[in-house]
Amino acid sequence: MATIPHTSPFTHNASSVRKVMLQVQIAAFPALMTHIYFFGFGITIQWTLAVLTLIIVETALLKLRNRPVAPYIFDLSGLITVTGIVFCIPPESPWWVIVSGVTFALIFGKHLYGGLGYNPFNPAMLGYAFLLISFPAELTQWTLPSEVSGHHISFIESFHLIFTGQSLNLSFDQLTGATPLDEVKTALAMGVPVTTTLNSTNFNGEQIPYGWAWINVAFFIGGLWMLYKRAIRWQYPVGFLGSLALIAYVFHWIDPDTYAPASFHLLTGGIMLAAFFIITDPVTSSTTPLGRFIYAAGIAVLVYVIRNWGAFPDGIAFGILIMNMFVPLIDQYTQPRVVGYRR
Amino acid sequence: MTTTPTRTFKQKLILGLSKLYPMAKRALYRFHGGVFPRYNKELSLSHPLITDFIPKTLVLPLQQHVGVITEPLVTLGDLVLKNQLLANTEKGLAAPIHAPTSGKIVAIEERTLPHASGLSGLSIILESDQKDQAIENSLDVDGSIPEMPDKLKALIHRAGIVGMGGAGFPTFAKIPSQKGQIKYLLINGAECEPFITCDDVLMQTRANDIVQGALIVAQSLGIEHILCGIEDNKGKAIKAMQKAAKDTNVQIKVVVTAYPMGGQTQLTQELTGIELPAHTHAIDVGVLMMNVATFAAIYQAVIHGNPLTSRYVTVSGLGLNHPFNIDARLGSSFKELALLAEPKTPLTYPLIKGGPMMGIEMQSNDVPIIKTTNCILATPPEPMEEPMPCIRCGECMDACPINLLPQQLYWHSRSHEFDKVEELKVFDCIECGCCSFVCPSHIPLVQYYRFAKSEIKHIKQEEATAELAKKRHEFRQERLEREKKEREDRIRAKKEAVKQKAAQKASAETTETEKPKANAAAAAAARAAKARAAKNGKETPPAEPKLSARDRAIAAAKKRTDAASKPTESNTTTPTKKQKDKPKDPKAAAMAAAKKRAAKAAKEKHSTQADATASTETDATDTTDTMKDKRAAAVEAARQKAAEKKRAKQSEQPENDSLETPSVATKPSDETTATPNKASDAKRKAAMAAAKARAKKQQSKTTEEKT
Structure with a gap:
C-alpha cells in the first residue's frame, strides 16, 4: 500500500465490471425462461456447452498471454459473449456449432486484440457471423415452437439431437423449420405477398409470430431493468428500435405487400436481444451520447436493408460488425461540447 | 428539506x-454530470466546535498561498504577540503571515509542507506561551467600510487573506480595482466534499460575519446582487444564514446536494445561469465568488482589524472515534489534531488533507495547517481494487461536470499521445474525481490526467527552451556573419589606404615602426593576463603524466616560439635545441621576424604597461594591420615568451622548466613537421587555441587544469 502513491479520490461508488456484467446476465433470465417454454431445454444444454468452452478457452488464452486468470474469468464479460451466441443459434443445432462459435469468438473476437476492453468487434456477433457463414444449413434449421410443431421437445430429446443429430422417435424435419423471417422471405420470392404469409396459421392469425415474439418481449423487459440499473445506456435501444420502427413503418406504408409491418420487424429475429444486449456492449460501440445514437441507428438501417434486400434472413450480426468499424469515426465527430467552450 | x-x-x-x-x-x-457520494458529514457535526486549543508549537510556512514566498520579519528568539506581522514580501503576489498566538520564535528553518510531494519550505517555528496575548486591531482600522476597491484590496492584502476554499490565491489579487465591474457577488457555502463540515459550522456560528463580509465587499465594489449558495443538506446553516441575511440584499439560495456543487464553475452556473467561458477569469464576466470563510476573514479584518491567523478545520474520518471541527490556529500540526480526535488505530497511515474526493495524501503526518487547509481526514487505507481494463462504459463521461470525455482522455494519456489529450481539453479538467469515483474498472483516471498535464507542461517548456536556443543560435550566426563582413570591408578599406600611402611615400619604414607599437600593447596585455593566471594557481605540474589537448597546444606553441626566436638570439632563455629540421618557408621566416620584434617590444614596454587590462588587448587586436596573420602569430609568441619568463621567475627553477617543456611538446611538434605544407596554418591554429584556453582559464580562476 505504501509503495503505490495513493491519490484522490479516496472513495468509490463500489461499482465494478463484474457487477455490470452480472446485471446483464440477470437481465437475460426472463428471455431464457421464455426460450425454454417455447423451444424446450435445448438452450440450457447449449449454454452449458458454451460455458465449458468459455472456461477452457479463456484459461488457455489468459495463460498464453501471461495474464492472471482469475480476475479476467470472473469479470464475467466472457459469459455475456457466450450468452449472446447461445441465444442466436438454433436450440437443437449440433454441439460443435456452439463450441466452434464460442472458440472463434473468444480467440479472434477478444483475446487476439488484447482481451477485455480492447476488441474492436463485438465478439458474440463475430462468433455468430462465423457460424452463419461456415454452417448455413445448421443455422437455418430452427426448432419450431411446440405450438407450431405440435410436439414439446423434452430434455432427453434435445440432448440426443444436439449430440447425435438423431431424434428418438420423430424426424428432425418435423421438429424444425424456417423462422418467420425466412418464411416471409421465401414466400416473397415465390410471389406470395407479405400480408398473406403473415395471416397464415404459423403466425397466430394475428400477424405475430409464435414464440419468437414472446422471447423478444422477454428481452425487452430485461432491457428495461438494465436501463434502470444503468447497466446500459438508453441511446442504444432508443436509437436502434426507433430507427428500425420508423423505416419499417415508412416502407410498409408505401407497399404493404412487399414490406412487413413495423411490429413484425421489431418482434422477430434477435431484434430485442440486439437492442438491449448486443449493441449495448460499450467496448465495441461509440462512447459519446450522440455517437451511440448514430451507431444504433446505423445498425437499424443495415438490419432492415439486409432483411429486405440481402441474402441472409436476418442482418443483425453483419449490421453490428459493419457499424463497429465506424465507431472511431463516429466518436471523432460527435464529441460533446466542453463546458466553457462554444461549439 | x-x-x-x-x-x-x-x-x-x-x-x-x-x-x-x-x-x-x-x-x-x-451543471452536467456530478455524483452523489456518501457524505458522512454527521461524523464531525456530532461533536462541538473546539475553540480553545493552542498547540505548544506552531509551524508557519512562509508560503501558504499562490505566488512568491514571504520573507521573515522576525528573528530567532523574538517574542511575538498574536496578530503580529511575522513575514511579508514586496517582491510579488503574496499574502503576509501573522502570529496565531503569542510566544517565542524558536527557529526559522525548512519544514515539511502539507504538499502531495512532501517537499519542505522555510517556516517560522513559534513556541506558544499559552497566554495568547494579542495585539488588538493590529491592522489599525477604524471599522469603516472602505469606499474604494483599492483601499479594500490593500486592507485584505495586509490581513493576509487568501482563498480559503482551497485555492490559496491571495484574495486581494482576485478583486478588481474598478467599481462596478462585478455584477454578481457569490458566497460559496456549498461545501460539497464528503466529511467536511467546517463551512457548515462556520455558517452556523458566524453567519453574521459572513453576511457582513459580503456586504463590505459588495459596498466597496459596487455590486448589486449577492447570492449565497448552500447545499440542502445543511439545514442549520441555511437557517442561520437566512437569519443573518434578513433585511439585507443577500439572497440565500438553497442548492441540491451534489458533488461537485462547490466548484466555482458549477456553483456559478447553478446560481446565476452563467457558464464561465474557458480561459477567462470569472471577474471578466462580472462574477466574483469567494468561500464563506474568506468573507468571514474579510469582515474580521475590515471591522476589527484582525489578520487571518486561524481557520475552521474539520478533523474527521472513519478512523477517528471523536471527529470534530476546530477553530484551529494556523500552524497546528495535523498529527496533533488527529490525535485529539482519538484515532481508532495508531496513525501509521497517512492523513489526507482535504476531503475524500479531491484530498491529498500527506507524505508526513507532522505537517502544519495552513490558510487553505479545510479538513484533516483520517481514513485507514483499504486494499485497493485492482484496476481492470477500461470497458468504455461511459459512466465517467456522464459524471464529468465539465462534459469532457474522460475515457478518451485516459486512453490517450496512457498511450502518451499528449497532443490528443490536449485537444480533448485536459486542461479544463478540475480534477474533481467524479470519473474515478464511478469507474467500474477502478482506473485512477484523475491520476492519468495529472500525469498528462505535467507531461504536457514539461514538453511545452522544453519546446520553448529549444526555440529560444535556436533563435539565439540564429542570431549569433547572423552576428558573426555580419562581423566578418564588416571586418573584411574594413581590411579592404585599410588596404586601399595603405596602398595609397605607399604610393605617396617612398619609404615603407613608417608602417614598420607603427606595427610593433600596437603589438607591444597586445603583448603587454597578454603578459599581464598570463601573470594573473599564473598567480591564481600553480599551473600544470611539470611532471604531469596526462596532458590535456590544451596543455599540449600551449607547450607546442611555446616550443615553436622558442625555436623561432632562437636563431635571432633572443634574450629569453632557450629551452630546447632538439628541433632542428623546422621548415623555413618565407612565411615562417616572416613570422619569426615578427615574433622577435614583438618579443623585443614586449620586453621594452614591460615596466610601463604591466597593468594593462583586457580592454587594451581587444583594442590592440582591433588595430588594423596589413598582415593580420603574421601579427597574430607575433602576439602569440610574445605572450608565450612573457609567460615563460614569468613562470620561470616564479618557480625559480629555470633549468627544470626548460627541460620539461620540450618533453611534453614532442608529440604536437612531430605532427607539425610531418606536414610541412600545413605547418604554419596548424601553428597559428594551435596558438589561437592556446590563447583561447588561457583566456578561459583566467576567467574561471580555478586551479584545476581541465576546464
Whole structure:
C-alpha cells in the first residue's frame, strides 16, 4: 500500500465490471425462461456447452498471454459473449456449432486484440457471423415452437439431437423449420405477398409470430431493468428500435405487400436481444451520447436493408460488425461540447 | 428539506423519482454530470466546535498561498504577540503571515509542507506561551467600510487573506480595482466534499460575519446582487444564514446536494445561469465568488482589524472515534489534531488533507495547517481494487461536470499521445474525481490526467527552451556573419589606404615602426593576463603524466616560439635545441621576424604597461594591420615568451622548466613537421587555441587544469 502513491479520490461508488456484467446476465433470465417454454431445454444444454468452452478457452488464452486468470474469468464479460451466441443459434443445432462459435469468438473476437476492453468487434456477433457463414444449413434449421410443431421437445430429446443429430422417435424435419423471417422471405420470392404469409396459421392469425415474439418481449423487459440499473445506456435501444420502427413503418406504408409491418420487424429475429444486449456492449460501440445514437441507428438501417434486400434472413450480426468499424469515426465527430467552450 | 419551502412541481417529481432511480437527481441542477457520494458529514457535526486549543508549537510556512514566498520579519528568539506581522514580501503576489498566538520564535528553518510531494519550505517555528496575548486591531482600522476597491484590496492584502476554499490565491489579487465591474457577488457555502463540515459550522456560528463580509465587499465594489449558495443538506446553516441575511440584499439560495456543487464553475452556473467561458477569469464576466470563510476573514479584518491567523478545520474520518471541527490556529500540526480526535488505530497511515474526493495524501503526518487547509481526514487505507481494463462504459463521461470525455482522455494519456489529450481539453479538467469515483474498472483516471498535464507542461517548456536556443543560435550566426563582413570591408578599406600611402611615400619604414607599437600593447596585455593566471594557481605540474589537448597546444606553441626566436638570439632563455629540421618557408621566416620584434617590444614596454587590462588587448587586436596573420602569430609568441619568463621567475627553477617543456611538446611538434605544407596554418591554429584556453582559464580562476 505504501509503495503505490495513493491519490484522490479516496472513495468509490463500489461499482465494478463484474457487477455490470452480472446485471446483464440477470437481465437475460426472463428471455431464457421464455426460450425454454417455447423451444424446450435445448438452450440450457447449449449454454452449458458454451460455458465449458468459455472456461477452457479463456484459461488457455489468459495463460498464453501471461495474464492472471482469475480476475479476467470472473469479470464475467466472457459469459455475456457466450450468452449472446447461445441465444442466436438454433436450440437443437449440433454441439460443435456452439463450441466452434464460442472458440472463434473468444480467440479472434477478444483475446487476439488484447482481451477485455480492447476488441474492436463485438465478439458474440463475430462468433455468430462465423457460424452463419461456415454452417448455413445448421443455422437455418430452427426448432419450431411446440405450438407450431405440435410436439414439446423434452430434455432427453434435445440432448440426443444436439449430440447425435438423431431424434428418438420423430424426424428432425418435423421438429424444425424456417423462422418467420425466412418464411416471409421465401414466400416473397415465390410471389406470395407479405400480408398473406403473415395471416397464415404459423403466425397466430394475428400477424405475430409464435414464440419468437414472446422471447423478444422477454428481452425487452430485461432491457428495461438494465436501463434502470444503468447497466446500459438508453441511446442504444432508443436509437436502434426507433430507427428500425420508423423505416419499417415508412416502407410498409408505401407497399404493404412487399414490406412487413413495423411490429413484425421489431418482434422477430434477435431484434430485442440486439437492442438491449448486443449493441449495448460499450467496448465495441461509440462512447459519446450522440455517437451511440448514430451507431444504433446505423445498425437499424443495415438490419432492415439486409432483411429486405440481402441474402441472409436476418442482418443483425453483419449490421453490428459493419457499424463497429465506424465507431472511431463516429466518436471523432460527435464529441460533446466542453463546458466553457462554444461549439 | 423542510427549510426549502419553494420547490417547483418538476423538482418534486424528480425528487420522488430519485427514490426509485437515484441518478434522476442529476436533473435537479444545471451543471452536467456530478455524483452523489456518501457524505458522512454527521461524523464531525456530532461533536462541538473546539475553540480553545493552542498547540505548544506552531509551524508557519512562509508560503501558504499562490505566488512568491514571504520573507521573515522576525528573528530567532523574538517574542511575538498574536496578530503580529511575522513575514511579508514586496517582491510579488503574496499574502503576509501573522502570529496565531503569542510566544517565542524558536527557529526559522525548512519544514515539511502539507504538499502531495512532501517537499519542505522555510517556516517560522513559534513556541506558544499559552497566554495568547494579542495585539488588538493590529491592522489599525477604524471599522469603516472602505469606499474604494483599492483601499479594500490593500486592507485584505495586509490581513493576509487568501482563498480559503482551497485555492490559496491571495484574495486581494482576485478583486478588481474598478467599481462596478462585478455584477454578481457569490458566497460559496456549498461545501460539497464528503466529511467536511467546517463551512457548515462556520455558517452556523458566524453567519453574521459572513453576511457582513459580503456586504463590505459588495459596498466597496459596487455590486448589486449577492447570492449565497448552500447545499440542502445543511439545514442549520441555511437557517442561520437566512437569519443573518434578513433585511439585507443577500439572497440565500438553497442548492441540491451534489458533488461537485462547490466548484466555482458549477456553483456559478447553478446560481446565476452563467457558464464561465474557458480561459477567462470569472471577474471578466462580472462574477466574483469567494468561500464563506474568506468573507468571514474579510469582515474580521475590515471591522476589527484582525489578520487571518486561524481557520475552521474539520478533523474527521472513519478512523477517528471523536471527529470534530476546530477553530484551529494556523500552524497546528495535523498529527496533533488527529490525535485529539482519538484515532481508532495508531496513525501509521497517512492523513489526507482535504476531503475524500479531491484530498491529498500527506507524505508526513507532522505537517502544519495552513490558510487553505479545510479538513484533516483520517481514513485507514483499504486494499485497493485492482484496476481492470477500461470497458468504455461511459459512466465517467456522464459524471464529468465539465462534459469532457474522460475515457478518451485516459486512453490517450496512457498511450502518451499528449497532443490528443490536449485537444480533448485536459486542461479544463478540475480534477474533481467524479470519473474515478464511478469507474467500474477502478482506473485512477484523475491520476492519468495529472500525469498528462505535467507531461504536457514539461514538453511545452522544453519546446520553448529549444526555440529560444535556436533563435539565439540564429542570431549569433547572423552576428558573426555580419562581423566578418564588416571586418573584411574594413581590411579592404585599410588596404586601399595603405596602398595609397605607399604610393605617396617612398619609404615603407613608417608602417614598420607603427606595427610593433600596437603589438607591444597586445603583448603587454597578454603578459599581464598570463601573470594573473599564473598567480591564481600553480599551473600544470611539470611532471604531469596526462596532458590535456590544451596543455599540449600551449607547450607546442611555446616550443615553436622558442625555436623561432632562437636563431635571432633572443634574450629569453632557450629551452630546447632538439628541433632542428623546422621548415623555413618565407612565411615562417616572416613570422619569426615578427615574433622577435614583438618579443623585443614586449620586453621594452614591460615596466610601463604591466597593468594593462583586457580592454587594451581587444583594442590592440582591433588595430588594423596589413598582415593580420603574421601579427597574430607575433602576439602569440610574445605572450608565450612573457609567460615563460614569468613562470620561470616564479618557480625559480629555470633549468627544470626548460627541460620539461620540450618533453611534453614532442608529440604536437612531430605532427607539425610531418606536414610541412600545413605547418604554419596548424601553428597559428594551435596558438589561437592556446590563447583561447588561457583566456578561459583566467576567467574561471580555478586551479584545476581541465576546464
